[in-house]
Amino acid sequence: MAGVLHDTGDVADPRTARAAVSTGRLPTAEAVRATLEGVHRRFRDDRGGKVADYIPVLAEADPELFGIAVAYVSGGVHAAGDADHMFSIQSVSKPFVFALVNDALGRETVRRRIGVNSTGLPFNSVLAVELNHGSPMNPMVNAGALATTALVPGASPQERWDFIRRGLSRFAGRDLLVDDRVYTSEAATNQRNESIARLLDSYGALAGDPMATTDLYTRQCSLTVSARDLAAMGATLANGGVCPLTGEQVVAAGVCRDTLSALATAGLYERSGDWLYEVGMPGKSGVSGGIITVAPGKGSLAVFSPRLDEAGNSVRGQRVAHFLSGALGMDLFASTPHTEATA
Numbered sequence: 221m222a223g224v225l226h227d228t229g230d231v232a233d234p235r236t237a238r239a240a241v242s243t244g245r246l247p248t249a250e251a252v253r254a255t256l257e258g259v260h261r262r263f264r265d266d267r268g269g270k271v272a273d274y275i276p277v278l279a280e281a282d283p284e285l286f287g288i289a290v291a292y293v294s295g296g297v298h299a300a301g302d303a304d305h306m307f308s309i310q311s312v313s314k315p316f317v318f319a320l321v322n323d324a325l326g327r328e329t330v331r332r333r334i335g336v337n338s339t340g341l342p343f344n345s346v347l348a349v350e351l352n353h354g355s356p357m358n359p360m361v362n363a364g365a366l367a368t369t370a371l372v373p374g375a376s377p378q379e380r381w382d383f384i385r386r387g388l389s390r391f392a393g394r395d396l397l398v399d400d401r402v403y404t405s406e407a408a409t410n411q412r413n414e415s416i417a418r419l420l421d422s423y424g425a426l427a428g429d430p431m432a433t434t435d436l437y438t439r440q441c442s443l444t445v446s447a448r449d450l451a452a453m454g455a456t457l458a459n460g461g462v463c464p465l466t467g468e469q470v471v472a473a474g475v476c477r478d479t480l481s482a483l484a485t486a487g488l489y490e491r492s493g494d495w496l497y498e499v500g501m502p503g504k505s506g507v508s509g510g511i512i513t514v515a516p517g518k519g520s521l522a523v524f525s526p527r528l529d530e531a532g533n534s535v536r537g538q539r540v541a542h543f544l545s546g547a548l549g550m551d552l553f554a555s556t557p558h559t560e561a562t563a
């Protein structure tokens with residue numbers, strides 16, 4: 221469904237929409253605020269896609285909810301619409317757990333155990349594991365995320381859970397809590413993730429017990445965030461690992477760079493190529509409708525809108541990110557010819 225990003229009108233035309241290039245900073249606070257209001261109005265009536273229903277409680281989400289937030293590396297956050305509405309983080313947790321594990325264990329260990337290549341297959345594919353002889357392939361699909369969560373350090377389940385919850389909270393700059401209804405609903409319908417964990421285990425590719433690992437992963441997916449929180453978390457990745465809201469160094473700068481490159485490969489699952497081509501920034505989506513995208517050195521954009529495409533990515537979230545990457549000059553690949561004036 222490349223079409224999700226092809227029918228946003230004039231923004232798809234690089235000659236008109238890509239005037240702002242990737243160098244420098246985000247526009248001023250006033251310009252960002254005005255742009256966000258305008259973009260919220262522009263996409264308010266976009267009803268493309270369908271709310272996820274394979275986790276029963278997610279089907280109850282109000283499909284009209286729509287929030288946008290932009291966080292600067294300098295600490296400012298601007299928001300429009302339902303940017304404070306809380307929802308479960310789902311797969312947007314994956315890059316942050318990956319970053320924490322990478323920081324704790326070292327990049328070579330994690331690289332060897334997980335990998336960084338895309339699968340070209342859906343996020344919860346069992347076939348991908350079989351086709352790749354038991355390799356989880358990358359930390360953004362479920363197999364790789366389960367294998368990453370299995371590497372979380374700690375002597376007990378409680379210590380491992382604390383590592384994840386506290387770690388993600390440090391990225392957000394505030395304490396994050398679990399939505400128990402989401403956790404219970406997902407835990408009761410988690411047979412596919414349990415199967416993936418068991419399959420990885422059969423290949424010797426899972427560092428922990430399959431059931432305990434799936435449970436920890438399910439808890440991690442059930443942490444609740446707002447679009448504003450996600451923007452702050454993304455801005456920590458954009459800011460060399462220092463949370464712009466608290467000034468705390470959460471992970472090393474090199475870990476952020478590794479995490480963002482893994483997102484570029486696989487953050488939007490089998491649509492990652494379309495995403496990078498159109499949006500020009502590493503991004504990550506989750507089935508509850510959250511989506512983040514990160515411009516290193518500048519900041520992060522987060523959108524929450526629960527209707528998804530067939531790959532499980534927020535439709536309106538992708539379109540808004542596409543529009544704003546051009547409008548705010550966040551696209552990493554955009555440039556203009558050198559002139560004396562820009563020297």
Ligand code: GLU
Binds near residue numbers: 406
């Ligand atoms: N908890 C979800 C699952 O594992 C996350 C999937 C997603 O957000 O893409 O099925």
